[in-house]
Amino acid sequence: MKILYAAAEVAPFAKTGGLADVAGSLPKAIKIKKHDIRVVMPLYSSISEEYKSKMKREKEIYVDLGWRIQYAGVLSMKNEGVIHYFIDNEYYFKRDGIYGEYDDGERFIFFTKAAALLLKELKFKADIVHCNDWHTGLLPLYIKDFAKGDIYYKNMKTVFTIHNLKYQGIFEPSILEEIAGLSREYYNDDGLKFYDKINLMKAGIVYSDVLTTVSKTYAEEIKYEYFGENLDDIIRKNEHKLVGIVNGIDYDIYNPEKDKNIPCNYNYKSIEKKKLNKQEMQKLYNLPVRDVPLLAMVSRLVAMKGIDLVRHILDELLQEDIQFVILGTGDKEYEDMFEFFRSKYPEKLASRIYFNIKESHLIYAGADLFIMPSMAEPCGISQLISLRYGTLPIVRETGGLKDTVIPYNEYTGEGNGFSFKNFNAHELLNCIKDALNLYKDSEKWLGLIEQAMDSKNDWEKSSEQYVAMYEKLIKQ
Numbered sequence: 001m002k003i004l005y006a007a008a009e010v011a012p013f014a015k016t017g018g019l020a021d022v023a024g025s026l027p028k029a030i031k032i033k034k035h036d037i038r039v040v041m042p043l044y045s046s047i048s049e050e051y052k053s054k055m056k057r058e059k060e061i062y063v064d065l066g067w068r069i070q071y072a073g074v075l076s077m078k079n080e081g082v083i084h085y086f087i088d089n090e091y092y093f094k095r096d097g098i099y100g101e102y103d104d105g106e107r108f109i110f111f112t113k114a115a116a117l118l119l120k121e122l123k124f125k126a127d128i129v130h131c132n133d134w135h136t137g138l139l140p141l142y143i144k145d146f147a148k149g150d151i152y153y154k155n156m157k158t159v160f161t162i163h164n165l166k167y168q169g170i171f172e173p174s175i176l177e178e179i180a181g182l183s184r185e186y187y188n189d190d191g192l193k194f195y196d197k198i199n200l201m202k203a204g205i206v207y208s209d210v211l212t213t214v215s216k217t218y219a220e221e222i223k224y225e226y227f228g229e230n231l232d233d234i235i236r237k238n239e240h241k242l243v244g245i246v247n248g249i250d251y252d253i254y255n256p257e258k259d260k261n262i263p264c265n266y267n268y269k270s271i272e273k274k275k276l277n278k279q280e281m282q283k284l285y286n287l288p289v290r291d292v293p294l295l296a297m298v299s300r301l302v303a304m305k306g307i308d309l310v311r312h313i314l315d316e317l318l319q320e321d322i323q324f325v326i327l328g329t330g331d332k333e334y335e336d337m338f339e340f341f342r343s344k345y346p347e348k349l350a351s352r353i354y355f356n357i358k359e360s361h362l363i364y365a366g367a368d369l370f371i372m373p374s375m376a377e378p379c380g381i382s383q384l385i386s387l388r389y390g391t392l393p394i395v396r397e398t399g400g401l402k403d404t405v406i407p408y409n410e411y412t413g414e415g416n417g418f419s420f421k422n423f424n425a426h427e428l429l430n431c432i433k434d435a436l437n438l439y440k441d442s443e444k445w446l447g448l449i450e451q452a453m454d455s456k457n458d459w460e461k462s463s464e465q466y467v468a469m470y471e472k473l474i475k476q
Contacts, residue, residue: 127155159210
């Protein structure tokens with residue numbers, strides 16, 4: 001099969017969240033299965049010169065955006081066996097950040113249309129075009145629209161994956177004709193129309209041949225109002241093509257036996273070495289080097305991540321003989337909250353209001369418990385990493401957290417972590433206290449760590465499901 005995989009961010013080139021991790025590792029897993037999968041993304045100015053120096057220029061494309069014709073250079077390089085294409089236009093992509101610009105609608109419509117044109121310009125006649133989140137939401141529509149007048153696109157099938165329904169790409173309807181160059185016929189309640197705007201996430205949902213989400217539970221949740229972000233109605237109308245496939249992680253990157261970001265490598269047979277990472281973590285964050293339960297979060301500090309639950313219980317939780325580390329940035333009210341508790345409990349809480357990849361790996365390796373009390377979580381990557389490193393996750397039973405974390409059963413010993421059901425602060429606190437009690441029983445604790453590290457969350461099974469889905473779609 002020939003597959004074009006389109007995403008706004010791809011690790012290791014550009015990353016703000018889990019989308020980049022998936023776009024960086026899933027194509028590699030599919031490539032191993034002998035399929036010709038290629039990735040396309042924008043050429044951001046922030047991409048390291050280490051990668052830019054290896055790129056070669058493939059083609060120059062000119063993209064019609066309304067009355068304008070915009071240049072799009074196509075560069076390529078092979079990374080871990082996968083060909084990656086980069087769409088170059090300094091006006092759109094020579095910016096300090098990836099998102100949050102005043103003209104994001106125009107920027108990503110340009111990228112999407114260039115990706116559609118690239119298929120023909122490079123004579124890469126894909127069987128499947130796999131699109132991700134709102135930034136590529138128009139790509140399934142472009143494929144269908146182009147096919148009306150160009151047989152080259154006629155039999156191409158499209159897949160659209162929702163990584164996070166909250167971010168939708170909502171813009172003024174004038175952008176449809178003036179920028180995207182698409183007919184007004186698509187501006188209707190069963191098309192792009194979203195109240196009095198257009199919605200690019202909705203475009204992907206409606207015009208793709210298969211709609212996927214990044215976990216089975218999230219695929220069910222988004223059919224209902226609480227999780228549906230005002231799109232639950234259109235999702236229910238398209239549920240006949242909805243599939244949930246849980247994300248995996250790249251076991252080459254996240255491997256406690258070989259990880260160069262941690263001071264002491266280990267596996268379950270040498271699990272005692274995990275404590276050396278814990279001690280280095282305590283030293284780094286100016287916490288007393290003591291054998292007490294070390295809890296951690298690596299998270300965006302936003303309401304969706306359940307930070308309000310943590311805020312309600314943190315004072316009470318810190319009465320326990322524990323330590324707590326938070327790494328991440330987000331809403332100022334949450335940043336200030338953690339800074340306040342750091343000043344109140346300097347020997348118990350370390351607040352690091354920034355993000356650092358190397359430090360995040362140390363936290364996964366050094367902490368005892370990893371906290372993820374999310375209000376909603378399409379899949380989640382952090383709990384998969386924490387399981388891999390033998391740091392037991394405490395999660396709320398939602399989305400991919402429910403699909404990947406099996407709660408510890410005190411009677412049978414089964415499980416790989418801890419979970420609570422309702423979005424309730426004291427349910428979280430009680431769940432943490434249950435974990436702290438188990439920590440006192442070293443034999444049971446080590447048994448649970450072994451089960452966590454035995455959890456299989458690489459891309460092997462999920463990539464097989466994607467390939468089977470692609471093959472089924474081609475036959476339709």
